[in-house]
Amino acid sequence: MKPELATEMANDLSYETALPLHLAEPPQPSKPRRDPWLVGAAWFFPLFFIFSLWQLNFDYSQLAHGTGKMFQLFAQMFPPSLVDWRPVLEAALQSLQVALVGTAIGVAVAAVFGFLAAVNLFPRLGLLIKGVAAFVRTIPTLVWALMFIVAVGMGPVPGILAIATHAGASLIKMFSQSIEEVDEGVHEAIKATGAGKLQIVFQGFLPCVITYFISWSVFRLEADIGESAILGVVGAGGIGYQISNNMRSYLLPETCFAALVVFVLVFSVELLSNWYKNKMNLK
Amino acid sequence: MAAILQVERLSKKYSDGTAALSDVSFELEPGEFAAVIGLSGAGKSTLLRCINRLVEPTGGDVSFGGVRSAKASAHEVRLLRRQMGMIFQGYNLIQRVSVLRNVLHGRLGYVGPVRGALGLFSKQDVEEAKSILKRLGLEQQTYKRADELSGGQQQRVGIARALCQRPKLILADEPIASLDPVTAKIIMDNLHRICREDGIACIVNLHQVEVAKTYATRIIGMRKGKMVFDGRPEDLTDRMISHIYGESPDKE
Amino acid sequence: MEAQWLRIRRQKRVQTVTIVVLIAALVVWSAVQTKFHVLTVFGGLGEMGKLIVNDFLPPHPEALKGLIEPALDTIYMSVVGMVVGSLISAVLAFFAAATTTPHRIVLVLVRGFASVLRNIPGLIWALMLAFAYGIGTLVGTLAIIIYSVGSLVRAYAEILEEIDQSQLEAVKATGATFPQVLGQAVLPQFIPGFVAWSLYKLELNIRASTIVGMVGGGGLGFYIQNGLKLFHFRDVSMAIILMLVLIVVTEFFTNKIREKVI
Numbered sequence: 024m025k026p027e028l029a030t031e032m033a034n035d036l037s038y039e040t041a042l043p044l045h046l047a048e049p050p051q052p053s054k055p056r057r058d059p060w061l062v063g064a065a066w067f068f069p070l071f072f073i074f075s076l077w078q079l080n081f082d083y084s085q086l087a088h089g090t091g092k093m094f095q096l097f098a099q100m101f102p103p104s105l106v107d108w109r110p111v112l113e114a115a116l117q118s119l120q121v122a123l124v125g126t127a128i129g130v131a132v133a134a135v136f137g138f139l140a141a142v143n144l145f146p147r148l149g150l151l152i153k154g155v156a157a158f159v160r161t162i163p164t165l166v167w168a169l170m171f172i173v174a175v176g177m178g179p180v181p182g183i184l185a186i187a188t189h190a191g192a193s194l195i196k197m198f199s200q201s202i203e204e205v206d207e208g209v210h211e212a213i214k215a216t217g218a219g220k221l222q223i224v225f226q227g228f229l230p231c232v233i234t235y236f237i238s239w240s241v242f243r244l245e246a247d248i249g250e251s252a253i254l255g256v257v258g259a260g261g262i263g264y265q266i267s268n269n270m271r272s273y274l275l276p277e278t279c280f281a282a283l284v285v286f287v288l289v290f291s292v293e294l295l296s297n298w299y300k301n302k303m304n305l306k
Numbered sequence: 307m308a309a310i311l312q313v314e315r316l317s318k319k320y321s322d323g324t325a326a327l328s329d330v331s332f333e334l335e336p337g338e339f340a341a342v343i344g345l346s347g348a349g350k351s352t353l354l355r356c357i358n359r360l361v362e363p364t365g366g367d368v369s370f371g372g373v374r375s376a377k378a379s380a381h382e383v384r385l386l387r388r389q390m391g392m393i394f395q396g397y398n399l400i401q402r403v404s405v406l407r408n409v410l411h412g413r414l415g416y417v418g419p420v421r422g423a424l425g426l427f428s429k430q431d432v433e434e435a436k437s438i439l440k441r442l443g444l445e446q447q448t449y450k451r452a453d454e455l456s457g458g459q460q461q462r463v464g465i466a467r468a469l470c471q472r473p474k475l476i477l478a479d480e481p482i483a484s485l486d487p488v489t490a491k492i493i494m495d496n497l498h499r500i501c502r503e504d505g506i507a508c509i510v511n512l513h514q515v516e517v518a519k520t521y522a523t524r525i526i527g528m529r530k531g532k533m534v535f536d537g538r539p540e541d542l543t544d545r546m547i548s549h550i551y552g553e554s555p556d557k558e
Numbered sequence: 559m560e561a562q563w564l565r566i567r568r569q570k571r572v573q574t575v576t577i578v579v580l581i582a583a584l585v586v587w588s589a590v591q592t593k594f595h596v597l598t599v600f601g602g603l604g605e606m607g608k609l610i611v612n613d614f615l616p617p618h619p620e621a622l623k624g625l626i627e628p629a630l631d632t633i634y635m636s637v638v639g640m641v642v643g644s645l646i647s648a649v650l651a652f653f654a655a656a657t658t659t660p661h662r663i664v665l666v667l668v669r670g671f672a673s674v675l676r677n678i679p680g681l682i683w684a685l686m687l688a689f690a691y692g693i694g695t696l697v698g699t700l701a702i703i704i705y706s707v708g709s710l711v712r713a714y715a716e717i718l719e720e721i722d723q724s725q726l727e728a729v730k731a732t733g734a735t736f737p738q739v740l741g742q743a744v745l746p747q748f749i750p751g752f753v754a755w756s757l758y759k760l761e762l763n764i765r766a767s768t769i770v771g772m773v774g775g776g777g778l779g780f781y782i783q784n785g786l787k788l789f790h791f792r793d794v795s796m797a798i799i800l801m802l803v804l805i806v807v808t809e810f811f812t813n814k815i816r817e818k819v820i
Contacts, residue, residue, distance in 0.1 A: 054449050060818045072641045075634035081696050089691030096690050120588035127585040128599060161802050165681070165769050169786050174605040179592040184602045253681040256773060257783075260592070263681070267773075270685050282682060289677040358731055388733030398728035402746045411742055415733025422734060423741030464728075471732055 096275065103283055104276030111265050111281050115252075115288055118261035121179050122251040125186025126244045132191040134236065137198025138224055143210065144202065153199065159192035164250045168259040179260030186247050186254075194243055201235040202228055238303060245296040252285045262288075309333035310371060310474055310507055311357070317365035318352050318531075326352040328531045329366070334475070334507050339498065341518035342511045344528035344550055350511040353528070354477045357509075358390050359383050371474065388415025391468025391506075393497070395480035397460040399452040405463050406448050409435040412470025431470075438466045442496060458489035465497060469504075476501060478510040482517070494521055515547055609791075617799055618792035625781065625793075629800050632777035635699045636763035636808075642699075643706030644756040650707065651714030658718055658744070668711065676708030684770035698775025702763050710759060717751035718744070753819045757812035764805055778804075 140156065142149035167188050171181035205228055213227035255263025262285055269278040311334040318327040327349045334340060342350045355361035357368055359375060367376040370386055378386065391412070399408045413431045414422045421427075427435075439448055442462045447455060452463060461481060468476050478497065482490035498521045501508045512518045518525055519539045527535030527542075527550040535546055589595070652658050654668040675683075684701035691697050721744060729743040771779020778801050785794040 058818045060814055064815045068637070068641065071637055075637045078630065079634045079638065079695050079699065081699075085691060085696060089687075089696070093687070093690040096686065117592060120592050123585055123588045124592060124594055127581075158802065161765075161805050162798060163765055163769050165772060166782060166798065169772075169783065170609065171602060171606060173786060173791075174609045175598075175602050180594055180598055180602065183592065183594050184599070184606075187599070249679055253679045256681055256685065266682055267685055270689060278686075282678060285679065285682065286674065286677050289679070290673065293673075293677060360727060360731055384733040384735060386733070387731055390731075392728070392731040394724065394728055396724050398724045400725050400729070400743055400746050401722075402750070407742075411729055411734070412732050414729065414735075414738045414742065419735040419737050422738035425742060467728075467732070 099275045100279035102276065103280035104274075105280060107265075107277060108280070111262065111277075111284055114255070114260075114262040114265045114281075115284050117179055118251045118255070118263070118288070119248065121182045121254065121259075121261055122186060122244065122247040125183045125251065126190050126240065126247045128183070128187035129190025129194055129243065129247075130236075130240045132187070133194030133198050136191070136195050137236075138202060138228070140195050140199035141202035142199075143205075143207070144220070144224070144228075149199065152195065156192040156195040159188060160196065162189075164189040165254065165257060168254050169257050172258055177258045177260075182251060182254040182259035182261060185259065186251060189250070190243050190247055194239060197239040197243075198232070198236060201232045201239070205231045238299075241296060241299055245292050248292050249289050252288065308335075310336050312369045313357065313366070314368070315366035316353070316356055316363055316368060318349075318356055318361060319364045325531050327356060327363070330528075330531075330533045331366075332526065332533065332536055334509065336474070336507055337502075337505050338507050338524055339501055339522050340507075340509045340524045340526055341522035342509060342526045342528060343513075343515055343518050345552065346513075348528040349531040350528055351479055352531075354392070354479050354509065354511060358387050358392060358477060360392075384415055388471055389474050391471045391473035391476045393461070393464045393468055393476065393478040393481045395483045397457070397464045397484075399460055399463055399467075401453040402451060404449050405439065405444065405452055405455070406432070406435055408452050408463055409439060409466045409470050412467045415471065435466070435470055438469050439463075441469075441500075442466050456489075457485055458492060461485065461489075461493050462496060465493075465500070469500065473506060476506055476508045478508065480511050480513065483513055490517070515542070613789075613791040614795040616792070617795040618790075619796065621790075621793035621796040622800075625778070625797055625800055628771075628776070628778045628781045628797075629804065631695050631698075632764060632767045632771070632779075632801075632804065635695055635702060635767045635775070635777055636760060638699050639702030639706055639763050639767070640756055640760045643703045644710055644752070644759065646703070647707050647710035647714055648752065650711045651718060654711055654715040655718035657721060657723070658740075669715070672708050672711035674708075675704050676712070680705035680766055680770055681773060684773045684775050688774040693774035693776070695776035698767055698770045698777055698779075701770040701775055702766055705766060706759050706763065710755060713755045714748075714752060717748055717755075721747045750819050754816050757816055761805065761808050761812060764801075764808055768801055 136152055136156070139145055140149045140152040142153075164185050168181055168185035171184045171188075175181050175184070209227055209231065210223065213223050218226065251261055251263075253263045255261040255265065256267040258264065262281060266278055266281045266285070269275075269281060313333070314331050316327055316330045317325070319325050330349075330353060342353065344350055352361055356363040357370075359368075359378075363376075367374055369375065371389060373382060373386060375383065375386055400411070407425065410425075410427045410431060412435075413427055417427065417431075436445075436448065439445055442465060444459065444462055444466065447459060447463075452460060455463065464481070476497070481497065482493050485493060494517060497508065497510070500506070510518075510522070519542065522539055525535065525537065525539050525542050526533060527546065529550050529552070534550055535542065650668050650672065653660070653664050654672065656665065659665040659668075680701050683704050684697060687697045687700050687704075691700065725747065726739055726743045729739050734742065767775065767777050768779035768782065771777040771781070772783040774780065778797055782794055782797050782801075785791070785797065
């Protein structure tokens with residue numbers, strides 16, 4: 024008999040057989056106490072929401088006025104202007120290239136450091152690398168781009184470096200997690216053959232985790248294409264520059280076209296990555 | 307005695323062309339405990355769901371307590387449903403809320419739509435739900451979440467929910483098919499006892515002929531959507547059983 | 559048998575090698591096009607290292623006084639963005655889920671709308687909003703709301719589509735009306751996913767609000783962008799540290815709540 028079946032029977036039998044034996048009334052069940060964290064959160068968020076609104080002190084006439092202006096803006100944006108389609112598409116291509124190169128470097132870096140960060144392989148070094156990666160990851164790509172612009176000047180290069188930095192740090196986390204999930208038995212079995220650390224990694228771990236690495240890299244590329252599309256706004260190359268520049272020069276139909284290009288770009292990447300996800304799930 | 311439920315030439319054809327139910331007619335008198343037997347796919351589930359209109363029948367009519375359901379409005383359908391409790395094979399409790407609340411769901415047909423949606427039940431309803439739980443030996447489980455209970459306990463909560471509707475009729479769709487034999491016996495004992503004590507009529511879909519013979523006052527045999535037997539348990543011959551179940555009798 | 563197996567294996571290998579070569583070629587081509595050189599990585603990192611050591615460190619603790627207000631603004635914007643965004647999304651998701659939508663066309667329209675909001679980056683929304691509303695926390699909050707709605711509608715709709723239909727059937731069988739089924743059967747199943755996603759969004763909002771701040775959304779982002787422009791690097795590093803603290807603290811609390819709710 025399955026163990027869960029046995030307990031089920033015990034549960035139900037105990038009620039049937041034990042009932043007549045109860046001379047004294049069993050204690051009345053009392054309402055269970057709610058979890059203090061949940062109660063706290065349920066009170067905190069609405070109150071803090073109101074407090075935040077009060078503190079932000081929005082000018083609601085500005086909200087009404089601006090919304091009107093926003094619709095005017097949309098109206099002026101249409102129809103999109105194709106006048107400078109060439110530079111826009113070139114810039115879009117550059118965004119793609121920036122994302123691709125940046126992600127590729129990030130993957131290369133993470134492939135090495137992901138192993139060094141796995142605590143089942145390198146207990147102490149792993150924690151250190153994870154900590155540094157967590158720190159680097161918390162700083163948004165855009166802030167990295169700004170800092171790299173200060174360091175190496177404007178153009179696509181700071182964009183690539185910024186994406187590589189952020190992608191590398193995120194992937195180190197993902198890769199090392201995949202490595203840590205590898206069955207301890209596999210590790211032991213390879214170790215038992217007298218293999219060295221490098222051999223353990225290449226023969227034991229790499230085959231187990233390579234598909235996860237590929238999946239994580241694909242999702243990272245998806246995110247990075249979204250990121251690279253906006254890096255231009257701060258001067259790091261790509262289509263974001265076209266958008267912010269057009270916007271500032273009040274070239275609204277041109278802005279609209281560039282924004283549509285971004286939409287198509289990001290949307291098609293989302294579709295591709297969904298297709299990939301489904302394909303991986305089916306397997 | 308006047309019948310409380312009349313099923314007249316009830317038919318259901320699904321959109322893919324399968325006739326799940328064809329021309330089923332019978333009457334049920336108050337206090338009857340009827341078991342519907344047959345292979346899976348014989349139309350037992352569809353029959354019950356056509357009676358409380360969870361499935362829209364494509365032909366025929368059901369009249370219950372003097373109301374004919376074929377032409378009933380959405381509002382009248384809800385009035386019908388609240389007088390018929392239903393018990394499911396998969397218990398179908400709301401897993402994440404308390405046992406008490408699951409039982410109180412039986413009162414939803416009686417409270418206003420807004421109060422019901424917000425779950426504001428009267429003190430009276432709560433007291434009644436608690437006494438029903440006590441009757442089913444689930445007093446200690448009142449405030450537990452439904453997903454903490456064993457299968458047998460969950461099904462007892464299912465019975466409690468149906469009872470909370472103060473039904474004239476209980477429809478039980480394979481109530482014991484997911485339970486082990488000992489628990490199944492407890493559930494059937496409970497259901498049978500309560501229906502007898504409260505004078506509730508009951509239609510139970512069952513896989514097992516033996517169980518049907520033990521409890522039922524009347525047995526309805528279904529095969530391929532048609533009613534092929536309707537009579538007292540002692541009239542159910544082995545030949546009849548083989549007819550209902552096709553080649554191999556009672557192999558479920 | 560053996561030969562066939564070998565052939566399949568070889569085919570697979572050829573396939574893999576082709577894909578790897580293709581990707582490598584694409585990356586090299588992109589690098590050439592963007593005038594990027596492998597050495598630039600090291601050069602760039604070197605420059606960055608120098609910049610950080612010489613100019614960003616040590617952080618300026620005195621800057622903290624001026625930072626409190628932008629940091630609070632960032633928190634306020636994120637919370638308001640989360641609450642408003644998740645409420646709007648919950649309503650829209652109801653129309654965007656196949657199980658609850660009143661009509662198929664409504665579903666397609668709402669999903670399309672959410673996808674436009676989602677696939678135009680938040681920064682670009684912020685740029686347009688700044689144009690219409692002027693600079694300030696209002697723009698930041700609105701940009702966060704817009705971007706949240708885009709992704710939350712999809713997430714919530716997926717939760718609604720995974721709801722256990724048999725539980726709804728049981729409540730319907732008691733004679734319950736549609737709003738009662740929603741309140742008593744749909745909502746309990748929807749809440750855990752709703753809370754988990756909303757809290758996750760709160761974390762993302764804190765990051766996002768620093769980004770939209772850069773184009774005039776207020777908060778820490780605005781401060782960082784300004785500081786870099788004015789070469790006040792030590793103030794900037796203080797701001798970054800504060801941002802890190804904010805993110806870590808939010809993550810701690812949201813994780814705590816998430817654990818309890820499931």
